[in-house]
Amino acid sequence: xxxxxxxxxxxxxxxxxxxxxxxxxxxxxxxxxxRAAAINRGDLGRxxxxxxxxxxxxxxxxxxxxxxxIESVGSGVADRKVGDRVVALIPQGGYAELATAPAGDTVPLxxxxxxxxxxxxxxxxxxxxYALLWRAGxxxxxxxxxxxxxxxxxxxxxxxxxxxGATVITTAGSGEKVEFCKxxxxxxxxxxxxxxxxxxxxxxxxxxxxxxxxxxxxGETLAKSMDVLGQFGRLVSVxxxxxxxxxxxxxxxxxxxxxxxxxxxLVQDDIPAELADLVQEVSDGSIKAVIDKVFPLSEAAxxxxxxxxxxxxxKVILRP
Ligand SMILES: NC(=O)c1ccc[n+]([C@@H]2O[C@H](COP(=O)([O-])OP(=O)(O)OC[C@H]3O[C@@H](n4cnc5c(N)ncnc54)[C@H](OP(=O)(O)O)[C@@H]3O)[C@@H](O)[C@H]2O)c1
Numbered sequence: 001x002x003x004x005x006x007x008x009x010x011x012x013x014x015x016x017x018x019x020x021x022x023x024x025x026x027x028x029x030x031x032x033x034x035r036a037a038a039i040n041r042g043d044l045g046r047x048x049x050x051x052x053x054x055x056x057x058x059x060x061x062x063x064x065x066x067x068x069x070i071e072s073v074g075s076g077v078a079d080r081k082v083g084d085r086v087v088a089l090i091p092q093g094g095y096a097e098l099a100t101a102p103a104g105d106t107v108p109l110x111x112x113x114x115x116x117x118x119x120x121x122x123x124x125x126x127x128x129x130y131a132l133l134w135r136a137g138x139x140x141x142x143x144x145x146x147x148x149x150x151x152x153x154x155x156x157x158x159x160x161x162x163x164x165g166a167t168v169i170t171t172a173g174s175g176e177k178v179e180f181c182k183x184x185x186x187x188x189x190x191x192x193x194x195x196x197x198x199x200x201x202x203x204x205x206x207x208x209x210x211x212x213x214x215x216x217x218x219g220e221t222l223a224k225s226m227d228v229l230g231q232f233g234r235l236v237s238v239x240x241x242x243x244x245x246x247x248x249x250x251x252x253x254x255x256x257x258x259x260x261x262x263x264x265x266l267v268q269d270d271i272p273a274e275l276a277d278l279v280q281e282v283s284d285g286s287i288k289a290v291i292d293k294v295f296p297l298s299e300a301a302x303x304x305x306x307x308x309x310x311x312x313x314x315k316v317i318l319r320p
Contacts, residue, residue, distance in 0.1 A: 002320065003096035004300035007059045009049025012305045015095075017298040020061065023093060023100045029074040030103045032086060035115035037094040037297070038065035039307055039316045040123045040152060041241060046092075047304065052266075054091070063094020063318075066101075067109055067118030077103040085109040087118035087279060089126070089271055095300055097320045107275045110283040117289035120315035121278055124152030125287070127265050129278060131214050131236040132160055135261055140165030142211035145201055145228065147171050147221055149181040149189060150313040153238060155290040157214050158184045163286060166212075169204055171197050173310065180313045184290070197221075201228040209233060209256070219244030226253055226260065234259040290314030 003020040025031035045052070046062045067087040070080055080086070086106040093099045109118045132138045138161060146157045149170030161168045162185040169188040172178050181189045190200045201210060209230030215222050218240030226235055226248055233256060253260075265271075281287040292314040295303040303316055 001097040002297065003061050004297055004318070005059045005061055005095075006047050009047070009056075009058065011048070012301040012308070015047065015301040015304060017300065020059075020096060022098050023096075025072050025074045025100055027074050028076050028102055028104075029100045030070045030077060030080050030086070030106060031072045031074075031098055031100050032066060032068045032088065032106070033071040034066045034094065034097060034099050034320050035068040036066070036119035036294075037063045037096075037318045037320070038119040038123070038152075039303055039318065040064060041239070041307065042123070044304055044308055052264075054266075061093045061096050063092065063096070063099075064089055065119045065122045066090060066094045066099050067115040068099075070106075071098060073103070079103065080106060085111070085115070085118075087121065087275065089122035089275065095297060095318060097297075105272055107272055107279055109279060113279060113282050113289075116291050116294060116317045116319070117282060118279065119317055120152075120289040120291055121156075121282065122271070122275055123265060124315060125156035125278055125289070126268075126271065126274055127238050127263070128153050128157035128160055128214065129274060130265065130268065131238050131263050132157055132212065133164065135236045135263055136212040136214070136234045138164050138166055138212050143167040143169065143205060144212040144214065145169045145171075145210045145225060146186075146214045147217045147225060148241070149184070149186055150177040151216060152312070152315050153214070153216050154181070155184060155314045156287070158186050159287050162186075169201055169210065177313055198224045198228050205230065212236075214238065216241060218242045220246045222246060223248035226250075226258065229253070229256060229258045231256050232258065234261070236261050236263050238263045292316055294319055
């Protein structure tokens with residue numbers, strides 16, 4: 001098969017479109033002909049050799065999010081057959097023509113959800129879903145601050161928060177991204193390059209602060225986001241995009257009795273069930289899989305550069 005292989009850790013150039021061995025379809029597994037694989041910001045770190053606890057070996061085929069058709073079925077698989085359209089979150093191997101997954105980890109993809117849309121969902125949208133709905137417990141009538149609204153996680157989060165009946169404040173780094181986030185339904189979009197987002201949040205909330213923050217940027221943005229929580233506010237931290245530390249005075253945080261929680265999707269054990277619900281929401285039109293750009297798999301290096309340069313508004317897809 002062809003794959004975009006990282007032969008060693010490094011910058012975009014290490015991603016080579018080349019022949020790689022077909023993955024073997026083991027007992028209980030299915031082999032999927034990948035029609036679309038999504039890029040997540042975490043892929044850039046994996047490619048560079050940052051593993052977040054996972055065991056990486058080189059050459060490495062990265063890629064968590066795949067959608068495609070089942071090409072073969074391992075022994076002991078009863079409820080999947082060749083030709084089924086599925087989506088899955090896999091530990092690695094997505095940037096390839098073929099990938100394997102435990103049959104139970106695959107979720108059927110309805111005909112009205114494209115492979116590109118399916119692949120856009122697992123990592124980014126599930127993270128938004130778990131963080132906002134299950135960890136923060138966002139309720140109708142509450143106000144939520146979603147950092148980086150035009151990111152893959154952000155585009156899912158804005159829609160889920162609006163569906164939940166919340167008021168959405170989000171941030172973005174350009175005028176074009178501001179307009180884009182408004183188009184997704186955000187009530188207030190702050191261009192943090194022009195305005196101090198914390199001051200703006202205080203103004204919008206009449207100094208009450210927000211009930212929930214979905215934070216993915218890290219560093220000073222995390223510290224300032226903790227600062228704009230209101231009474232009993234909940235902040236879920238899902239990322240440290242800037243890869244920086246920051247200090248903060250927790251005095252106000254304590255007095256407001258706020259809650260800070262870290263989240264990692266890769267340790268969740270109920271992903272197929274949540275993914276199935278999410279796919280259903282996309283199928284019935286209540287959530288849109290927002291795709292910015294599709295690259296051929298042979299241009300994986302260029303696609304990584306596009307994401308690294310923060311040009312994406314929503315998801316970037318690779319098509320084998
Ligand atoms: N915990 C988990 O399980 C989990 C799962 C999924 C994602 N994540 C994390 O969530 C974050 C978002 O992921 P994603 O795939 O949605 O990202 P993405 O689509 O690449 O978007 C990230 C956005 O963050 C903003 N940003 C702010 N400061 C930045 C900086 N210094 N460098 C680069 N971007 C910066 C940029 O938007 P502006 O131009 O508007 O600033 C950028 O487009 C990442 O940190 C990722 O690792 C974690």
